[in-house]
Amino acid sequence: MIIPKNLYLTEEELNIVREIVREFGCDIKAIPGETMTVYAIMGDERNELMVNRLEGLPFVAKINMIQSPYKLMDIRSEFSKHKIKIGNKILGKDLVIMAGHCTIDPKNPSLFLETAHAVKEAGADVLRGGVWKPRTSPHSYQGNGQAIEILMRAKEETKMPVITEVMDEDHIEIVLDVQVDLIQIGARNALNYSLLKKIGQNTEYRNIPILLKRGMHMGSIDEFISAAEYIVLHGNPNVILCPRGTLPSVQGYRNYPDECITPLLKQKTWAPIVVDPSHAVGKSIYVPHASLAAISYGADGLIIETHIKAQLGIGDDPKQSIHPDTLKKIIQDAKEIYEIAKKYKEEYITINEMVKS
Ligand code: PEP
Ligand code: MN
DSSP: OEEESSOOOHHHHHHHHOOOOOHHHEEEEEEEEESSSSEEEEEEOHHHHHHHHHEEEEEEEEEEOOOOSSSBBTTSSSTTTTTOOOTEEEEETTTTEHHHHHHEEEHHHHHHHHHHHHHHTTOOOOEEOSOOOOSSSTTTTOTTTTTTHHHHHHHHHHHHEEEEEEOSSSHHHHHHHHHSEEEOOOGTTTTOOOOOOOHHHTTTOOOOOOEEEOOOOOSHHHHHHHHHHHHHTTOOOOOOOOOOSSSSSTTSSBOOOOOGGHHHHHHHHHHHHHHHHHHHHSGGGHHHHHHHHHHHOOOSEEEEETTTTTOOOTTHHHEEEEHHHHHHHHHHHHHHHHHHHHHHHHHHHHHHHHHHH
């Protein structure tokens, strides 16, 4: 929609505008209002160059987009019925809980194996274990590729699907080679467009879900969804969005908890939402309430850092991991809240159906 600087475009201005939009296969339609006339762009208005050229005209105040900037992640896209299956659960239909260490300690494999069995016992569906770690400080522990063997051993012992984070193309190759079940793109790489493209290309036709964390410095929700659009466009529609808190933080928490964006995301995109309460609040004592809040807001699942002996852990585990006994309680309560919250989620589906028709 073109908003003119004055109350309407003159015939001459309109001709200039028409000439530009026609170059991009669109046309223009005047919509006279009580006080001013605005101009609808007929056709696909999302061509960035066309918008930039229109916005550069001295008699145009701004362009308001009616269509969403993402074509594939949009709730009205061809993927709106796309479902992601994890084990025997379907995201969006069944609550999915991912739990395990922030970081697998390669020097202490038995700790991770113990946690793996305990989170399974607690009712988790997916085992998480960090192998390579994106750390703010280069002096902090950076992870160790050897830990992948421990992760895969835990998978073999527990028969749980496993998730780990990749930070570059070599990691992608390794996790595909050993057959990790889900891949995480962390908050720090959420805007690494070449990595997002690569992950889409390298997992095309493989049916591997990609859990994309929200970047801690990300701006709008559209920026988050557009990052996921890269993965889908380049080959893999199995994208899960993961709010994990943003910066600046609420004083006392590690980040600014953002589990409340789920309803907004659900109105814009079909992608399932799995919230990470651990990094949002950053301290184990706050994780239970943050987890249940996320489910109340309509999340389809949670990814929670959990450790059998957090005080012996590395990375974020000592401060942020909950015990599997706490996880068990959270899962029980989350299941109840999930069923309650689901009733209200149908509101979005109805609204979205209306938008579609
Ligand atoms: C993690 O999951 O341990 C992690 C580093 O997450 P984030 O990218 O959200 O900081
Ligand atoms: Mn962590």
